Amino acid sequence: xxxxxxxxxxxxxxxxxxxxxxxxxxxxxxxxxxxxxxxxxxxxxxxxxxxxxxxxxxxxxxxxxxxxxxxxxxxxxxxxxxxxxxxxxxxxxxxxxxxxxxxxxxxxxxxxxxxxxxxxxxxxxxxxxxxxxxxxxxxxxxxxxxxxxxxxxxxxxxxxxxxxxxxxxxxxxxxxxxxxxxxxxxxxxxxxxxxxxxxxxxxxxxxxxxxxxxxxxxxxxxxxxxxxxxxxxxxxxxxxxxxxxxxxxxxxxxxxxxxxxxxxxxxxxxxxxxxxxxxxxxxxxxxxxxxxxxxxxxxxxxxxxxxxxxxxxxxxxxxxxxxxxxxxxxxxxxxxxxxxxxxxxxxxxxxxxxxxxxxxxxxxxxxxxxxxxxxxxxxxxxxxxxxxxxxxxxxxxxxxxxxxxxxxxxxxxxxxxxxxxxxxxxxxxxxxxxxxxxxxxxxxxx
Amino acid sequence: xxxxxxxxxxxxxxxxxxxxxxxxxxxxxxxxxxxxxxxxxxxxxxxxxxxxxxxxxxxxxxxxxxxxxxxxxxxxxxxxxxxxxxxxxxxxxxxxxxxxxxxxxxxxxxxxxxxxxxxxxxxxxxxxxxxxxxxxxxxxxxxxxxxxxxxxxxxxxxxxxxxxxxxxxxxxxxxxxxxxxxxxxxxxxxxxxxxxxxxxxxxxxxxxxxxxxxxxxxxxxxxxxxxxxxxxxxxxxxxxxxxxxxxxxxxxxxxxxxxxxxxxxxxxxxxxxxxxxxxxxxxxxxxxxxxxxxxxxxxxxxxxxxxxxxxxxx
Numbered sequence: 001x002x003x004x005x006x007x008x009x010x011x012x013x014x015x016x017x018x019x020x021x022x023x024x025x026x027x028x029x030x031x032x033x034x035x036x037x038x039x040x041x042x043x044x045x046x047x048x049x050x051x052x053x054x055x056x057x058x059x060x061x062x063x064x065x066x067x068x069x070x071x072x073x074x075x076x077x078x079x080x081x082x083x084x085x086x087x088x089x090x091x092x093x094x095x096x097x098x099x100x101x102x103x104x105x106x107x108x109x110x111x112x113x114x115x116x117x118x119x120x121x122x123x124x125x126x127x128x129x130x131x132x133x134x135x136x137x138x139x140x141x142x143x144x145x146x147x148x149x150x151x152x153x154x155x156x157x158x159x160x161x162x163x164x165x166x167x168x169x170x171x172x173x174x175x176x177x178x179x180x181x182x183x184x185x186x187x188x189x190x191x192x193x194x195x196x197x198x199x200x201x202x203x204x205x206x207x208x209x210x211x212x213x214x215x216x217x218x219x220x221x222x223x224x225x226x227x228x229x230x231x232x233x234x235x236x237x238x239x240x241x242x243x244x245x246x247x248x249x250x251x252x253x254x255x256x257x258x259x260x261x262x263x264x265x266x267x268x269x270x271x272x273x274x275x276x277x278x279x280x281x282x283x284x285x286x287x288x289x290x291x292x293x294x295x296x297x298x299x300x301x302x303x304x305x306x307x308x309x310x311x312x313x314x315x316x317x318x319x320x321x322x323x324x325x326x327x328x329x330x331x332x333x334x335x336x337x338x339x340x341x342x343x344x345x346x347x348x349x350x351x352x353x354x355x356x357x358x359x360x361x362x363x364x365x366x367x368x369x370x371x372x373x374x375x376x377x378x379x380x381x382x383x384x385x386x387x388x389x390x391x392x393x394x395x396x397x398x399x400x401x402x403x404x405x406x407x408x409x410x411x412x413x414x415x416x417x418x419x420x421x422x423x424x425x426x427x428x429x430x431x432x433x434x435x436x437x438x439x440x441x442x443x444x445x446x
Numbered sequence: 447x448x449x450x451x452x453x454x455x456x457x458x459x460x461x462x463x464x465x466x467x468x469x470x471x472x473x474x475x476x477x478x479x480x481x482x483x484x485x486x487x488x489x490x491x492x493x494x495x496x497x498x499x500x501x502x503x504x505x506x507x508x509x510x511x512x513x514x515x516x517x518x519x520x521x522x523x524x525x526x527x528x529x530x531x532x533x534x535x536x537x538x539x540x541x542x543x544x545x546x547x548x549x550x551x552x553x554x555x556x557x558x559x560x561x562x563x564x565x566x567x568x569x570x571x572x573x574x575x576x577x578x579x580x581x582x583x584x585x586x587x588x589x590x591x592x593x594x595x596x597x598x599x600x601x602x603x604x605x606x607x608x609x610x611x612x613x614x615x616x617x618x619x620x621x622x623x624x625x626x627x628x629x630x631x632x633x634x635x636x637x638x639x640x641x642x643x644x645x646x647x648x649x650x651x652x653x654x655x656x657x658x659x660x661x662x663x664x665x666x667x668x669x670x671x672x673x674x675x676x677x678x679x680x681x682x683x684x685x686x687x688x689x690x691x692x693x694x695x696x697x698x699x700x701x702x703x704x705x706x707x708x709x710x711x712x713x714x715x716x717x718x719x720x721x722x723x724x725x726x727x728x729x730x731x732x733x734x735x736x737x738x739x740x741x742x743x744x745x746x747x748x749x750x751x752x753x754x755x756x757x758x759x760x
Contacts, residue, residue, distance in 0.1 A: 097704075100723060100724070101723040104509045104510060104722075104723055104726060105723075107509070107510050108509060108510070108512075125510075125726075126510070129510035129511060130510075131510070221704070221706055221707070271595065272595070272612075272613065272615060272618075273594075273595025273596065273613070273615065273618075274595075275615075275618050275707070276595070276615075276617050276618050276703075276706065276707060277595070278704060278706075281594070281596040281597070284596050285596070404724065405724050405725050405726065409720070409724040409725075410704040410705055410706065410724075411530060411705050411709050411712060411720050411724065412724065416708075416709075419707075419708055442725075
């Protein structure tokens with residue numbers, strides 16, 4: 001042999017070259033193996049309780065994923081649970097935009113965590129694809145089952161079986177800066193009662209012309225935010241955004257056009273950077289006292305620093321006296337490939353206990369998921385929280401299997417509509433009907 | 447030992463019995479064994495996925511639901527009908543041309559600068575190469591922060607220095623989004639291409655330049671008639687890497703603009719991602735991947751053929 005080392009070295013280098021030739025633009029590669037999702041309810045459902053606490057607490061490590069926008073409340077609950085139980089929950093925070101992708105990729109690979117807490121609007125899709133374990137019996141065994149907020153449970157119900165529970169309630173409300181109101185000559189104790197008044201208040205604050213301070217905020221690239229904050233106005237007046245099955249959109253009605261017209265007129269009262277705001281920092285302006293009035297998630301009122309003197313108002317409709325809200329937030333379920341279903345149920349049931357809902361959630365200005373705890377000692381102490389809890393009764397959770405692809409997708413049809421309405425042809429855009437039809441096409445699905 | 451690896455065709459007369467044939471066979475076997483790891487790697491990591499993607503592109507395959515049977519050619523016609531497809535192709539080509547011109551031009555300039563020597567040679571070389579230490583996604587996140595309206599430091603600094611009076615909107619408009627994203631790429635990759643071209647430059651012997659200047663050639667002539675032709679191989683390599691990499695652009699656009707504003711910065715790979723994870727349709731995503739593979743094969747074939755002239759030079 002002439003030089004065996006040279007040949008094997010060349011082979012080794014060739015090997016490394018082949019392996020190392022991974023694309024320089026390494027994308028999060030989705031697995032290509034066919035997913036092996038078991039049909040719903042195939043794995044053993046967690047044992048309903050016999051002891052004081054449902055489920056099993058035996059020191060298992062439970063993995064969980066939750067969304068970034070509801071992370072503060074989730075982390076508080078997890079910390080309190082871990083401190084008082086042998087089980088330890090290991091919660092990973094996932095950026096909102098990545099949630100669909102991450103869950104999809106993990107589902108295809110069979111590597112989902114034990115618990116997933118995700119946006120309630122994604123639950124119809126996930127539940128119908130067999131991602132979660134059937135917990136109908138477990139829910140029924142809870143003593144307070146009838147007082148749980150029904151929206152998230154309905155969203156997670158497929159074929160009569162329930163796969164999810166409400167975890168973190170989020171309602172959309174309006175917040176306003178009382179100091180800016182006073183400066184603009186508006187009464188800080190009289191928030192707007194119609195969308196037109198909201199616009200007038202924003203105009204008044206914008207006219208103050210304070211540097212870096214704006215009347216309102218509209219995140220131009222955050223289409224989920226617009227769903228969360230524009231739709232309640234349509235609902236307040238009795239309108240609808242989709243048909244009951246969630247397969248056709250009705251976002252080009254006259255009511256909708258009136259709402260769009262008002263928001264279009266508000267673009268001049270917003271910061272120039274709002275046009276490309278994708279949602280990561282859409283409340284930062286208000287939290288630094290630089291925005292007069294804007295929509296806001298009710299679950300993170302505690303994130304507004306004490307330096308901002310703020311008030312809360314329910315989102316109003318076009319006519320006076322009408323209010324509504326988007327009942328969103330996270331629903332939570334135990335995944336179908338989890339090996340610790342009993343322990344996971346222990347955690348889930350605990351989060352709905354009196355202690356967790358009052359001492360952790362309500363104490364930190366969160367919204368309890370049980371209606372029997374809506375009036376607790378903490379909520380009574382802060383009238384702003386009372387407003388939020390009261391409007392929950394008038395809100396809706398829209399359900400559609402292809403919700404994400406139609407409304408949250410950055411390249412999706414709802415985004416095309418909102419940007420046309422805000423920055424393009426406006427509320428009277430000739431393309432509105434075509435845009436609505438495009439949304440219907442995605443909702444109807446393939 | 448003097449035994450030839452490359453076997454002359456064994457003539458029947460040379461095959462003298464069992465001993466010789468066994469030795470030849472064992473040599474062949476050794477050869478196969480040496481090549482085996484690479485063959486296995488190529489088969490498992492290259493050919494098998496290719497076959498799988500081709501199969502996926504011909505099937506109705508959803509993200510959460512799995513393979514639901516063949517449906518050729520529905521996926522391919524779905525791509526054709528999509529309103530995002532042709533704009534994505536046009537934009538990707540536009541971006542590829544822009545990025546390639548800037549990267550190779552700047553890379554060559556930097557390489558010439560360093561080649562011409564000077565005290566700062568080592569420092570400059572390190573400075574230009576340093577961005578390569580950062581992953582592309584990390585670099586994109588860094589620039590996302592820099593360009594941000596809420597937390598970016600550039601606008602406040604410029605306004606304090608009185609260079610601008612109103613904030614620069616980096617990613618608001620389609621054209622500025624393209625330029626500022628390309629700026630990120632140039633910052634990140636210029637050093638890399640500078641390195642490739644520098645190696646090529648250093649291989650050019652000095653006496654060629656000396657004899658040229660004796661013959662009366664000026665700087666521009668020696669650049670045009672000596673440097674460029676002798677750099678052909680390095681330029682070919684840079685061109686192929688750059689064009690392929692730019693056609694596959696994803697990270698920077700996904701992180702900085704998410705395809706916006708108004709879907710004006712959607713690249714082909716972003717569209718694949720969109721089909722896979724937003725529309726949850728792996729079949730169409732795979733079909734688009736196959737289309738992209740075809741485009742890249744054609745492009746690279748053209749480049750190989752036209753740049754092959756370098757062979758006769760050596």
